[in-house]
Amino acid sequence: MVAINKKAQRRMCFLCQLRTCNLSKELLCQFYRTVIESVLCTSITVWFCSATQKDKARLQRIVRTAEWILGINLPSLQDLYSSQVRKQAVKITEGPSHPGHSQSELLPSGWRYRSLSAKTSRHENNFFPQAVKLMNTHPGQGPKHTPSALSLCAILNS
Known part of the structure; x- marks a missing residue:
């Protein structure tokens, strides 16, 4: 869980940098889905049910931060898990x-x-x-x- 969190946090920095370059929301959203969401979905069907609420909250915070950066609603961690399952x-x-x-x-x-x-x-x-x-x-x-x-x-x- 810690490794997934760290990896997603590192990629969030790139999203912030791309936002400062005044790229379109569509391109930023595409970057989020391919780079950050793919990290969050890595083996989500294996670890999600056994993860603690604290771990899930940490990962959900990444999704909420990305929502704030992009200015759009993104699927929650629970929604990602449901779709993958x-x-x-x-x-x-x-x-x-x-x-x-x-x-x-x-x-x-x-x-x-x-x-x-x-x-x-x-x-x-x-x-x-x-x-x-x-x-x-x-x-x-x-x-x-x-x-x-x-x-x-x-x-x-x-």
Whole structure:
């Protein structure tokens, strides 16, 4: 966490320097997304759930500072985590060769995934239970809306 924070802070200096050069907001935003946000998203699906509130607050402070520099609203750290988990979960559910594919089991309705039982909070904060929760809380992006699920439904209905 400390390494990610330091790396992002070092890159924030470049954002400040670019701002003093009177570059357009679009270019500054592009720089933020490619240089700083990519550092924040490095393995975010691994460390986010186990990070302390203090660590998350430090990293969120970087996002808020960038918002102030750019003058626009940026996605929060929680939003970045949610989008990364959703992307990775879709790849896992659509790829039968992935080792975690067997853990993404659809309920009979076909709209939601089966929740994984967790006996400890350590396991509950793991990637797979969190991914299932995220996929089930956003019904518009659920399993029936993915191309592979749509083709499977077409095969079953014919």
